[in-house]
Amino acid sequence: MxxxxxxxxxxxxxxxxxxxxxxxxxxxxxxxxxxxxxxxxxxxxxxxxxxxxxxxxxxxxxxxxxxxxxxxxxxxxxxxxxxxxxxxxxxxxxxxxxxxxxxxxxxxxxxxxxxxLPLYRRIGGSGNVARVGYTFGVLNSYDELLAGIEKVTASGYPRVKLKFCPGWELEMLAVVRAAFPALTIHIDCNSAYTLADLPLLQELDRFHLAMIEQPLRHNDLLDHAELQRRITTPICLDESITSVQEAEQAIRIGAARFINIKYGRVGGITAALQIHALCGEHGIGCWLGGMGESSLGTTVVAALATLPNVNYPSDISPAEKFYVRNLGTPVLSTDRPGTYTLREEPGLDVVPxxxxxxxxxxxxxxxxxxx
Ligand SMILES: [Mg+2]
The missing domain is CATH 3.30.390.10 (Enolase-like, N-terminal domain)
Structure with a gap:
């Protein structure tokens, strides 16, 4: 065209x-x-x-x-x-x-x-329902966090992700794990640590986390591989994966057992599809993340999250969680917590x-x- x-x-x-x-x-x-x-x-x-x-x-x-x-x-x-x-x-x-x-x-x-065709079908999605997890940032108190987790898990979210950074780390995790011993939890460090923090990172193994997302710096693939050899909790790379080539290299050196694919950061749907296929070939888990897109970009994340090798609930936030007013219409939201159902209209199904x-x-x- x-x-x-x-x-x-x-x-x-x-x-x-x-x-x-x-x-x-x-x-x-x-x-x-x-x-x-x-x-x-x-x-x-x-x-x-x-x-x-x-x-x-x-x-x-x-x-x-x-x-x-x-x-x-x-x-x-x-x-x-x-x-x-x-x-x-x-x-x-x-x-x-x-x-x-x-x-x-x-x-x-x-x-x-x-x-x-709806976008999810045009890109090879396996169905119109994406599984969705819930993310908690740093809150004012542990009580607020526990109440939030109680609410979202009771409503049906299959896993929670906790932001993890200095001042909001092991003590927070111990409080959450004690209150929710069987819940699927992972943490996201957003590159806040280095190998000098190895003792702290090794302590994470006792919390039975699904994964640790991006513990080290965005350009530290080698250090991530070293860390993965010294902890049992799977590492998930997020910020480090900026292209198909980075994903190939991370997988080759054992720097990750999961990849959080963000279509914006890797160059679009074309690259996201290639990384998804690579993960499938090498037995690496993958799921999708968002970066604060409006309902328009969020629908892209949801469409990608229906791909067949996606094996962990993705980060797809309902628009009302963040926005006073959304860019796109119709405003999509999770029709039932823990899932995101895409419609069958042609294309993205959302326009500004x-x-x-x-x-x-x-x-x-x-x-x-x-x-
Ligand atoms: Mg992340």
């Missing part, structure tokens, strides 16, 4: 309460939004690097600039019929996976709409609501191919 028009937007969507992790506190989620038009159809793609270079080296602003100055000119007016063809055109651009991801998702949305799109857009640029 010929890419006739491209729009690129920076989006800033305020959230209803500060979100605190090892990276600090945020009051809004920032993303870039791309639309591609072809043959009377519009495909939408979102990627959410955030407003600062903390979770990755990129921001919504840097992604917007790369998208505007380098990606759009390479694809405007081109005939593109697959994610692989798009990636081929973008090969000369190093890194900048979030910018590439927004285009890649928009293309897959276009392809699914053209084929009259015009008023919200206007209110949340910080910058925009539009391109049109000559006839």
């Amino acid at each position: 010929k890419i006739e028009r491209i729009s690129i937007r920076r989006i800033c969507n305020p959230i209803n309460r500060p979100y605190v992790t090892a990276f600090g506190s945020q009051s809004a989620f920032n993303s870039i939004l791309v639309s591609l038009e072809s043959g009377g159809l519009t495909g939408w793609g979102e990627a959410a690097p955030g407003g600062g270079p903390f979770f990755s080296p990129y921001t919504d602003e840097t992604s917007f600039c790369i998208a505007r100055d380098f990606i759009a000119p390479r694809i405007l007016g081109r005939e593109i019929s697959s994610g692989a063809e798009l990636q081929e055109l973008l090969q000369g651009i190093r890194g900048n996976e979030f910018a590439k991801a927004a285009f890649d998702v928009a293309l897959w949305d276009l392809l699914a709409r053209q084929d009259q 609501e015009p008023d919200a799109l206007r209110d949340f857009t910080v910058a925009a640029v539009h391109f049109e191919a000559p006839c």
